[in-house]
Amino acid sequence: xxxxTQFPSHSVIEKGQTVTLRCDPISGHDNxxxxxxxxxxxxxxxxxxxxxxxxDESGMPxxxxxxxxxxxxxxxxxxxxxxxxxxxxxFCASSRLGTDTYNEQFFGPGTRLTVL
Amino acid sequence: RKEVExxxxxFNVPEGATVAFNCTYSNSASQSFFWYRQDCRKxxxxxxxxxxxxxxxxxxxxxxxxxxxxxxxxxxxxxxxDSATYLCVVRSFNQGGKLIFGQxxxxxxKP
Numbered sequence: 001x002x003x004x005t006q007f008p009s010h011s012v013i014e015k016g017q018t019v020t021l022r023c024d025p026i027s028g029h030d031n032x033x034x035x036x037x038x039x040x041x042x043x044x045x046x047x048x049x050x051x052x053x054x055x056d057e058s059g060m061p062x063x064x065x066x067x068x069x070x071x072x073x074x075x076x077x078x079x080x081x082x083x084x085x086x087x088x089x090x091f092c093a094s095s096r097l098g099t100d101t102y103n104e105q106f107f108g109p110g111t112r113l114t115v116l
Numbered sequence: 117r118k119e120v121e122x123x124x125x126x127f128n129v130p131e132g133a134t135v136a137f138n139c140t141y142s143n144s145a146s147q148s149f150f151w152y153r154q155d156c157r158k159x160x161x162x163x164x165x166x167x168x169x170x171x172x173x174x175x176x177x178x179x180x181x182x183x184x185x186x187x188x189x190x191x192x193x194x195x196x197x198d199s200a201t202y203l204c205v206v207r208s209f210n211q212g213g214k215l216i217f218g219q220x221x222x223x224x225x226k227p
Contacts, residue, residue, distance in 0.1 A: 031213065033214065033215075035215070035217075041219070042118070042120070042217045042218060042219040042220065043160065043203070043215075043217040044217070045214040045215065045216070048212055048213065048214055055212050056212040056214060059214070091159060091160070093215075095213075103213075104162055105162075105215060107159035107160050107161070108159060109158065109159050110159055
């Protein structure tokens with residue numbers, strides 16, 4: 001079974017530019033999460049999709065961040081315009097939908113974003 | 117106050133040592149508890165879930181104390197390959213299943 005994949009693995013952009021990150025979840029996983037780790041801080045939740053619907057976007061820092069999951073498959077996270085404080089590692093995770101008390105979230109390798 | 121707090125680390129131990137990591141969480145509605153392992157520049161990977169009765173997986177033992185809102189991880193007979201950052205993670209279902217991470221404790225096992 002293929003794991004969660006993310007593209008690109010690294011991105012270096014200048015302040016004010018736009019960057020789009022992509023996440024392909026594990027096939028059949030309806031839950032898709034975005035997380036971010038900025039330097040020296042813990043990994044923090046950004047948002048959660050169930051299929052194509054945003055279930056929780058309480059972690060999105062501001063309106064410069066836009067996430068989509070058209071068709072309920074892959075997801076994109078766009079940052080426009082990027083600011084210096086957006087630098088960090090962006091992780092995507094996916095899990096099955098279910099009523100189990102625990103459905104493991106599988107993480108992608110992350111996209112390392114550097115804003116200069 | 118952070119929702120999940122861990123020992124600051126780093127922990128530098130010799131091979132064969134026993135090492136314990138502690139973690140506290142602030143949200144009493146937290147329902148699921150995990151230890152993840154993260155190798156340098158890699159993604160977090162689930163090490164083990166933590167159950168109320170405590171659970172063991174080989175050299176790893178996890179404990180949960182709901183009354184104290186405290187989680188621990190014990191690693192016995194440390195191996196060089198155990199070197200990594202260990203992340204304490206909680207999840208509350210009234211928060212939609214998102215994971216709340218501690219900052220992580222770095223472990224370095226030396227020969």
